[in-house]
Amino acid sequence: MAEPFYASKTEYVDRSLLGFARDQAGVVELNTDPIYVRAVDPDPRRQVGLLSGGGSGHEPMHAGLVGRGMLDAAAPGRVFASPHNRQVYEGSRAVAGPAGVLHIVKNYTGDRINFGIAAERLRHDGIPVARVLVDDDVATESQQTATGRRGTGATVLVEKLLGAAADQGAALDELVALGETIVGRSRSIAVASLAQTSPVTGKPGFELEEGELEYGVGIHGERAQHTIQRPPLEELVGRMVDDVVNHLPAGTAVFLFVNGLGGTTYIELYNVFAEAVDALATRDITVERSLVGPYTPALDMKGFSITMTMLEPDVESRPSGGWTALFDAPAWTAGYRK
Structure with a gap:
């Protein structure tokens, strides 16, 4: 390496x-x-x-x-x-x-x-x-x-x-x-096709065979409970969306965050995002606000995570605008500017 x-x-x-x-x-x-x-x-x-x-x-x-x-x-x-x-x-x-x-x-x-x-x-x-x-x-x-x-x-x-x-x-x-x-009201799941590179040894944190994915990998390179054969992206994202939604309270609108794990391009992340929006639509869930990018990477791991926050209708209907207004509020940091 x-x-x-x-x-x-x-x-x-x-x-x-x-x-x-x-x-x-x-x-x-x-x-x-x-x-x-x-x-x-x-x-x-x-x-x-x-x-x-x-x-x-x-x-x-x-x-x-x-x-x-x-x-x-x-x-x-x-x-x-x-x-x-x-x-x-x-x-x-x-x-x-x-x-x-x-x-x-x-x-x-x-x-x-x-x-x-x-x-x-x-x-x-x-x-x-x-x-x-x-x-x-x-x-x-x-x-x-x-x-x-x-x-x-x-x-x-x-x-x-x-x-x-x-x-x-x-x-x-x-x-x-x-x-x-x-x-x-927030849940996540991550997958990886390549482990992060150790900054000490220069070697990958774990090994995967060609065509394998670590399903449920951790952001510190923790191995998942399941190593799976890599399915088509639509199928993979659909499974991830199901896993997240099934662990959330019921609802019809989410914040959707597609996160890169460090070695994944924006072209790939926006492919994931498009599939996730489609998968949510088939479940009658709309995406109120979104975030796409490597905001929580694991060094240079090749993979991505999907995070959702299920909104509360009574909160969003308040005159203050609820969580959507908080999401839309200005911010000025090195890594996030709005």
Whole structure:
């Protein structure tokens, strides 16, 4: 396999963050000890700071989603590894608003532990803190999985919608309630035809035979429970749409997010998106808003994921415009601009 283009085989994440902060100097600033990224121009109406984080290798999530309209800060760990609790703690102190700070946490053991330790320290300091746990991956929804569903693509939608609500001055408890409702109505599934390349060894994280797909792969390169023969795209997407819809509350309208896992072109992703819209139409489900692109990759994995958030009609009929209005609200980050 080809050697990656790193300045250092040990400090490549730190150098990447330095380059990122220099390139996006009008959007973010980098704190180096401990490492976290914070927004330079948050909306002044915010009462609650939003912080997320997790392993590197999923860019633009999370550091690339720091900026006006989305996150106030992100704590990046090493590749596919949780950030240290000190990163989360110091980043939270830096961006906490007068009503506290909200942690958006993906459901992985290391993230839960380190964000939990940081939250205890913040409470000891008298800073109000709460958590929204994202657990959307239906591939790990089984009694055999001790930790439950993994947090994957829905994290991007949660950060977008909560960012818009925070810009409206929402209180901490309001953001928690909104975030938990969004998570409860969001599910994802991912497939891959090639594994990610290890930044250390330069070798693939796992092997697949020609014509095979890993159905239900994780964003850290976790093997799926099922390796399948690759069907035609229409059939594959139809199966994925069924798996996601069958794990969602009943409804007739969704946000649809087709995510690239790092090594998949936009031509491919828009083919997937077209098939997903058609598959939903046969189920009498409309796509109210959509997002297509590699927002939650797994380094250079060849594959994609499908995420849906089922809308609530009574919420969308409110004068405020509901979640659709939050989706449409402006955002200005390195990785997402609207």
